[in-house]
Amino acid sequence: MEDDNIFGETFKTGNVNANGDVGWPPYCILSTKILNRTRTTLVHELIHTTLPYREGVDEHDHTDVSDVFNPAGAGSDKKDGQTIKKVLPKRWAENLRRAYFAYPG
Numbered sequence: 001m002e003d004d005n006i007f008g009e010t011f012k013t014g015n016v017n018a019n020g021d022v023g024w025p026p027y028c029i030l031s032t033k034i035l036n037r038t039r040t041t042l043v044h045e046l047i048h049t050t051l052p053y054r055e056g057v058d059e060h061d062h063t064d065v066s067d068v069f070n071p072a073g074a075g076s077d078k079k080d081g082q083t084i085k086k087v088l089p090k091r092w093a094e095n096l097r098r099a100y101f102a103y104p105g
């Protein structure tokens with residue numbers, strides 16, 4: 001991740017470009033070079049894993065700036081900018097509660 005505004009990326013089952021035909025469960029890669037000043041990259045990416053795979057980028061929630069799934073305010077520590085307090089709305093918490101990684105093997 002060379003871009004200072006890419007804090008993490010999620011790869012889903014069905015992403016043939018990333019996984020071939022291996023069929024990996026969804027997984028996330030986080031940047032080790034930069035931090036998002038809201039410190040919500042991991043939970044944001046984990047939410048992505050709970051959404052169905054489709055070509056392109058998932059729709060983010062742009063209605064509530066405090067929603068952890070809204071990328072607004074997700075700026076790098078290395079750049080100036082406003083810090084926005086983020087919260088995990090119940091609907092995303094419910095998605096995470098049902099995610100494959102929420103159950104012991």
Ligand SMILES: [Zn+2]
Binds near residue numbers: 044048060071
């Ligand atoms: Zn996202």
